[in-house]
Amino acid sequence: MSLYFYEPFSDFDRLFDEAFNARTGGGNQVQRQRGDQVNPGVLKPRMDVHEDAASNTVTASFEFPGLKKEDVSIDVHNGRLTVSAQSNASSEREEGGYAVRERRFGKFSRTLQLPQGVKDEEIKASMEHGVLTVTFPKSAPELAPKKISIA
Template sequence: MSLINFFTNDGLFSDFDRLFDDAYARRAQGGSVQPQGSAPRLLRPRVDVHEDKEKNLVTATFELPGLNKENVSIDVHNNLLTVSGESKFESENNEDGYLLRERRLGRFSRSVPVPEGIKAEEIKASLENGVLTVTYPRAVAEQAPKKITIS
């Protein structure tokens, strides 16, 4: 299974998506667009996928800063592993008469394909320091042929 066809890790396609988002936002807002570098309109965690053919293992690493396991859900359906959740981040800094309050709220979802035949119990996940690591077999182990006796 080749993973290269399925992933666009915030490269060319994210720029393409951003162009369309900006164009529609500009049209809806009468010409104004949210400046580059301001708060994100859409939460889209970065994902890295590594395939180890020797160990028959795929590792998908999702960046989820500020989230804990209670805010993240992992589902497998129709050969897609979907990581979704909700970010509720709020910080306040009051210094020398200046007040800075930031919020990052919203839902997110990212999906990666899994090989056919992978069972949910074969998928392992851990979340540490805002990095979710999900591992699963690269391919289902082929069963040895079974000899059937004729009765």
Template sequence: MRFSRVDVHEDKEKNLVTATFELPGLTKENVNIDVQNNVLTVSGESKFESNSDDNGYVLRERRFGRFSRSVPVPEGIQPEEIKASLENGVLTVTYPRQTAEQLPKRVTIS
């Protein structure tokens, strides 16, 4: 199983995490995004579409096959809070840095 490259950025002011995955040549039909036990997992498969065999290749660096990459998400995150888009081989996934239950709450003195 191969792994895709990922960058994860936290914006504390906007309470937003952005995870950007390199998935060259893939379409959204080849990619799965799952959340379980506070872990977001991006997985799928890139396929080599050629009728020829390995004969004749002088150099072959492109990788094909299954991939998976996981990043932690805040406890209590809801699936509808996760947004994803795939454009030009880059998958961008955003979700809250903290859930509403985790955000600090101010107590008013009566």
């Protein structure tokens, strides 16, 4: 059995931590440890997880708005799938006699525990319009429960 955690308020926690640290002048005096996220400078991309019992698959969708597939990395290590990306976008334009410069920098990372027995070649990934979709088997066929007939 695999457990997936959704943390809807992790962004709020981060914002409160940043506001508190800015107000008190403390750099990293308040640091919360949530799940795998020990590094407070790394943001978690939004994620949806769907299980399909009929096809025995799990589909995880990650939101990376404005990023291309070349900016995203997927790693598998010790039964854990880590999706990460880095955004380094900047733009410059003139508007109403003012120079407008916008910059977006940030690191994103999310880790999922894979079901036992999933092989690397069984994991499929695609990216379209800033949404990364990763599909993998819910359980390996050789690890699925087997029926034993009673004689």
